[in-house]
Amino acid sequence: MSEVEEFRSFRSKMNEKVLAADNKVLKRIFSLDTLAFKEGTLDEKTKEIIGLTTSLVLRCDDCVKYHLEKCKEVGFTNDQIIEGMSIANLIGGTIVIPHLRRAMAYLEALDEHETEV
Amino acid sequence: MSEVEEFRSFRSKMNEKVLAADNKVLKRIFSLDTLAFKEGTLDEKTKEIIGLTTSLVLRCDDCVKYHLEKCKEVGFTNDQIIEGMSIANLIGGTIVIPHLRRAMAYLEALDEHETEV
Amino acid sequence: MSEVEEFRSFRSKMNEKVLAADNKVLKRIFSLDTLAFKEGTLDEKTKEIIGLTTSLVLRCDDCVKYHLEKCKEVGFTNDQIIEGMSIANLIGGTIVIPHLRRAMAYLEALDEHETEV
Amino acid sequence: MSEVEEFRSFRSKMNEKVLAADNKVLKRIFSLDTLAFKEGTLDEKTKEIIGLTTSLVLRCDDCVKYHLEKCKEVGFTNDQIIEGMSIANLIGGTIVIPHLRRAMAYLEALDEHETEV
Amino acid sequence: MSEVEEFRSFRSKMNEKVLAADNKVLKRIFSLDTLAFKEGTLDEKTKEIIGLTTSLVLRCDDCVKYHLEKCKEVGFTNDQIIEGMSIANLIGGTIVIPHLRRAMAYLEALDEHETEV
Amino acid sequence: MSEVEEFRSFRSKMNEKVLAADNKVLKRIFSLDTLAFKEGTLDEKTKEIIGLTTSLVLRCDDCVKYHLEKCKEVGFTNDQIIEGMSIANLIGGTIVIPHLRRAMAYLEALDEHETEV
Numbered sequence: 092m093s094e095v096e097e098f099r100s101f102r103s104k105m106n107e108k109v110l111a112a113d114n115k116v117l118k119r120i121f122s123l124d125t126l127a128f129k130e131g132t133l134d135e136k137t138k139e140i141i142g143l144t145t146s147l148v149l150r151c152d153d154c155v156k157y158h159l160e161k162c163k164e165v166g167f168t169n170d171q172i173i174e175g176m177s178i179a180n181l182i183g184g185t186i187v188i189p190h191l192r193r194a195m196a197y198l199e200a201l202d203e204h205e206t207e208v
Numbered sequence: 209m210s211e212v213e214e215f216r217s218f219r220s221k222m223n224e225k226v227l228a229a230d231n232k233v234l235k236r237i238f239s240l241d242t243l244a245f246k247e248g249t250l251d252e253k254t255k256e257i258i259g260l261t262t263s264l265v266l267r268c269d270d271c272v273k274y275h276l277e278k279c280k281e282v283g284f285t286n287d288q289i290i291e292g293m294s295i296a297n298l299i300g301g302t303i304v305i306p307h308l309r310r311a312m313a314y315l316e317a318l319d320e321h322e323t324e325v
Numbered sequence: 326m327s328e329v330e331e332f333r334s335f336r337s338k339m340n341e342k343v344l345a346a347d348n349k350v351l352k353r354i355f356s357l358d359t360l361a362f363k364e365g366t367l368d369e370k371t372k373e374i375i376g377l378t379t380s381l382v383l384r385c386d387d388c389v390k391y392h393l394e395k396c397k398e399v400g401f402t403n404d405q406i407i408e409g410m411s412i413a414n415l416i417g418g419t420i421v422i423p424h425l426r427r428a429m430a431y432l433e434a435l436d437e438h439e440t441e442v
Numbered sequence: 443m444s445e446v447e448e449f450r451s452f453r454s455k456m457n458e459k460v461l462a463a464d465n466k467v468l469k470r471i472f473s474l475d476t477l478a479f480k481e482g483t484l485d486e487k488t489k490e491i492i493g494l495t496t497s498l499v500l501r502c503d504d505c506v507k508y509h510l511e512k513c514k515e516v517g518f519t520n521d522q523i524i525e526g527m528s529i530a531n532l533i534g535g536t537i538v539i540p541h542l543r544r545a546m547a548y549l550e551a552l553d554e555h556e557t558e559v
Numbered sequence: 560m561s562e563v564e565e566f567r568s569f570r571s572k573m574n575e576k577v578l579a580a581d582n583k584v585l586k587r588i589f590s591l592d593t594l595a596f597k598e599g600t601l602d603e604k605t606k607e608i609i610g611l612t613t614s615l616v617l618r619c620d621d622c623v624k625y626h627l628e629k630c631k632e633v634g635f636t637n638d639q640i641i642e643g644m645s646i647a648n649l650i651g652g653t654i655v656i657p658h659l660r661r662a663m664a665y666l667e668a669l670d671e672h673e674t675e676v
Numbered sequence: 677m678s679e680v681e682e683f684r685s686f687r688s689k690m691n692e693k694v695l696a697a698d699n700k701v702l703k704r705i706f707s708l709d710t711l712a713f714k715e716g717t718l719d720e721k722t723k724e725i726i727g728l729t730t731s732l733v734l735r736c737d738d739c740v741k742y743h744l745e746k747c748k749e750v751g752f753t754n755d756q757i758i759e760g761m762s763i764a765n766l767i768g769g770t771i772v773i774p775h776l777r778r779a780m781a782y783l784e785a786l787d788e789h790e791t792e793v
Contacts, residue, residue: 286346
């Protein structure tokens with residue numbers, strides 16, 4: 092299984108289990124997550140790049156992976172994504188670099204995955 | 209002195225002192241900060257909202273104040289700014305709320321400051 | 326105005342303004358906050374001490390102040406509160422100490438405030 | 443080797459090596475860790491749920507695994523553990539979700555491990 | 560009262576109250592803090608600059624103030640202190656800059672305080 | 677491939693890709709990283725132990741691995757490295773322990789790697 096498939100499959104399997112636990116707070120956090128990224132006074136693209144860059148400064152690899160996918164879906168080019176990540180790197184410092192390296196590898200994995208499908 | 213003036217005056221006074229210390233690394237970090245927010249493959253507005261939201265999830269009040277000013281300068285409305293901050297609040301959690309409260313107060317102070325000038 | 330009154334008054338004034346901004350995501354985060362601390366399979370006391378200690382390791386002074394009040398309200402003694410904070414201090418490290426100092430001062434301010442009222 | 447055994451074995455092997463390094467500060471931190479979680483004015487259960495939730499907001503997977511085990515040992519049900527984690531998730535934000543997914547998977551691994559033994 | 564005196568007086572007053580609370584864990588953390596910075600295989604100067612820079616990347620203003628004092632006491636020049644802080648700034652990112660500004664102001668306040676005494 | 681080789685190979689492969697992306701901000705952050713650790717008013721050894729300990733309190737395993745290598749290169753003994761890490765552990769709290777365990781394992785892997793080469 093490719094890195095992309097592995098990430099997606101663990102993520103969706105465990106999300107289901109979280110929701111199955113039937114905890115109201117967790118359920119509402121999950122549904123809020125959907126609501127927050129819908130077009131509002133800010134368009135979807137702006138929101139997705141916010142999702143990516145805040146995830147990167149907070150150094151959450153899985154969140155970065157998820158938002159890399161979303162950023163590509165809403166139409167950002169790799170150059171734009173990398174430019175967004177460069178701001179996150181400056182704000183978050185060199186401590187972010189290992190996460191950037193993994194983000195670059197995942198961006199590549201996403202591109203390969205596209206080609207194969 | 210208003211909150212806005214106090215913030216700006218301490219910030220610019222101390223920035224000068226940092227630069228006067230003549231440390232190459234600090235000087236380059238400061239000039240990188242200017243470079244990073246210039247229009248590139250992403251436009252200035254997108255970059256500024258990234259600056260604001262990453263600052264908010266990292267819970268840096270002064271960084272938030274600075275980027276609130278910049279966001280208004282590049283043309284975001286208060287509603288758009290608040291919508292951006294709402295995403296940061298969801299991603300960063302309720303621990304961000306006290307910083308949001310101070311951000312809202314500063315946004316108001318900025319509006320009042322504009323009117324007076 | 327005492328430290329306690331000042332904190333409460335700024336907090337409630339700005340919470341109102343946040344809610345007045347009429348942003349759905351923020352409104353739901355606020356109402357989730359109420360829901361999460363209601364008695365469930367864990368009792369209210371346990372939830373409040375969780376609120377306090379997580380706020381302390383995340384080094385959010387205002388969140389700590391708020392949860393100190395709540396912890397006293399649900400019946401924790403100062404000794405119990407301090408014991409909870411000692412765990413947070415060990416887990417979060419000596420970087421937490423300045424926040425502990427401010428928490429101790431606020432705990433005292435709360436006791437004085439009670440006596441006066 | 444199951445996930446549970448792998449975690450425990452690496453943890454205890456490396457803890458021994460840390461202690462063997464014969465550094466006074468590290469040794470005392472380790473012994474403080476034992477002291478802090480002993481029953482005092484707060485009972486052991488309360489302390490363990492504090493250990494779990496502070497670890498979760500600080501997004502430390504290994505600390506979460508360790509405290510999940512302890513929480514089960516002192517008698518928390520899975521529902522109570524999940525309710526505790528839901529508060530941590532709200533306070534720490536959606537950035538905590540990937541850690542929650544891994545915590546849920548480990549909780550399941552612990553249950554399977556129990557059954558096998 | 561100068562910024563230096565105010566910081567020192569609040570710090571020592573509250574430290575006393577923390578210790579008076581007679582919590583074993585907190586007492587041991589405090590005494591460990593003294594032990595950790597004593598000369599060992601690393602000399603005191605190296606340890607103090609570690610104290611300063613780790614405090615700065617963790618963005619704890621009070622910890623930074625305390626370690627600025629200690630760094631000067633053990634003989635670091637302002638240039639060396641600023642060079643140490645520049646590394647912390649690069650590693651921790653531009654989010655550290657507001658803390659650097661306050662550190663620079665405190666360094667100045669310390670120098671003025673010396674002159675007066 | 678040993679842990680040491682795996683780390684180095686992924687690191688250098690991805691660093692190349694980051695630089696190949698030809699983003700000015702990222703390129704300058706990378707070159708600043710080299711500049712910052714060069715001897716100045718502080719010597720190289722002091723700078724490397726700062727690099728290690730700040731990485732550890734920020735809980736970045738890959739940054740720790742990199743600085744462990746550098747600390748050994750500039751002549752620190754394992755005892756000195758561990759003493760530096762003990763300060764980081766006290767400042768950063770027990771949440772740092774899992775990262776310390778991994779650091780100890782990598783220190784051992786580095787020693788084995790040396791012997792083999």
